[in-house]
Amino acid sequence: KLMTLQWREEDNGLDGFYKNNLDKSLDIQALSYYHRKDGKVVALWKRSKAALSDDEGTTFSTPVKVPTLTMAGGKQWGQRTDDGRYAICYNPIEMDEHRFPLVIITGDDGAIFDNMLLVQGEVPPRRFFGRWKDFGPCYMRGMEEGNGNPPGNDMWLSYSMNKEDIWISRIPTPVRYEVKGNIADDFNALQNNGSVSDWNIYAPQWAPVTVVATPQKQGKCLELADKDPYDYARAIRVFEESSQIECSLTVSPAQNKTGSLEIDLTDRYGNRPVRLRFDDKGNIVVTDGGTEKIVQTYDASQWYTLTFSVNAQLAGGSFDLAINGKKVVEKATLAEAVKSVERLSLRTGPYRDLPNRKTPNEDPHPPLAGADEPVATAIFFVDDVMVKKR
Structure with missing residues (x-):
């Protein structure tokens, strides 16, 4: 009964x-x-x-x-x-x-x-x-x-x-x-097409997050693919909360003329003090305070090691960035003032904050144009994610 x-x-x-x-x-x-x-x-x-x-x-x-x-x-x-x-x-x-x-x-x-x-x-x-x-x-x-x-x-x-x-x-x-201790994820122990242990995954049907064989080298990595015209793939790794961290990861875009990968380091509330983007024009873009800056270009099918050194504090917070061992950003101002960081966020689309509590849900509107038609697939491979306190 x-x-x-x-x-x-x-x-x-x-x-x-x-x-x-x-x-x-x-x-x-x-x-x-x-x-x-x-x-x-x-x-x-x-x-x-x-x-x-x-x-x-x-x-x-x-x-x-x-x-x-x-x-x-x-x-x-x-x-x-x-x-x-x-x-x-x-x-x-x-x-x-x-x-x-x-x-x-x-x-x-x-x-x-x-x-x-x-x-x-x-x-x-x-x-x-x-x-x-x-x-x-x-x-x-x-x-x-x-x-x-x-x-x-x-x-x-x-x-x-x-x-x-x-x-x-x-x-x-x-x-x-919460997570304690350093993070070192190489994905090699995971099953191809299996679940991604210790990560929070958001994967629409047309934007999957998958464990795959690593292209151009041995082992396995994370693949974020996206052909959805309005949604994105997202993967979040929580690490031990700290005001001083070093975070590194390697990224290989399969293309450089379509799609984007946005990489954020965030606090527990989702505030995004550190922001980097592989854009759809072949540029790596970093946010310094309220300004976006192109720090270098990128090529398809090449691996890029990103190393962030973050000093999170409400006044004077900053971060450094090195790409493949070369420092390209030094003491960049945090985009948002935070006391600490505890998450690495990977996202194949722009940040969104709508709908919110004031968004009307009964106002008529036409269907989203092309919502049922896939766009050109963009693929990004991610490997060797490491986070430690400084």
Whole structure:
């Protein structure tokens, strides 16, 4: 009965199939549930509603609005994860028109949750207008108890982005948010076309992030390919937070007349103090304060070793950059003042900050031109990512 109870809101039959004490007048929708370690069933619904059951869903406590779960009409999902802990995923916003970001909170007992973390913060452009086509991840669901468990210890979520494409998120467990120690990723231990351990990957169908054989040398590397006219591939590596770091990586563009790769070093909030771009004209461009500067050109199918030395501070923060051992930037001003950095971000398209909380979602607009037609593929290979404190 628990597995079928979420049908109840669409099934108004009078055959008594749904035998419980939940009155049909209650404003509860889109049930998700899990079993706590004490055997109680925790029931979750839209709009922060929750209840408990001691008898496998025959009777429930009166559903209440959980004051610490901020949400609107988006679905929430709760489950026990393979590491023996618990997770709830939802959109932490009290606006029905916007369903972003998608977050996760975790806990040990299924009752107390903490450490809100981002699962999906990207919102690609909405290709088509439609009624109630809310921005962000919608209709989010996971793997229900008793409905199978895929190999591995990952948590799986599905959702409809902007109520258009169906997306899948794989969340490794235990869920973690910080890294300690130096980073040295050469990707050689990973499987071709397999998952990218320790990286956060955003990969639309037309912009995959893949482990491949390294071109022109032995081993494996990361490939970011992009033929999407409006979206991009993105890979993020979290490292130990610090105000003084050295970060190096090697990059090989497969072309120099189309596509771009934007490389940012960011803080925990996503602020981008250090910015570098391989542009679509064959230039390597660096941001110095508020000014973009071409530091050199680049050729297709050549490897470039980028070495950043970063001094992150609110006043006087700066960075140096060397390319293939030659210093090309010295004491460049940070593009944004930050206290520290903790992420390397690779992105095959320009930074976007729309939609935001003020973007209307019901204003009619024509379909995005050419949204269903791929553009020329741009490919960038990335290898030997290293980060250490200075």
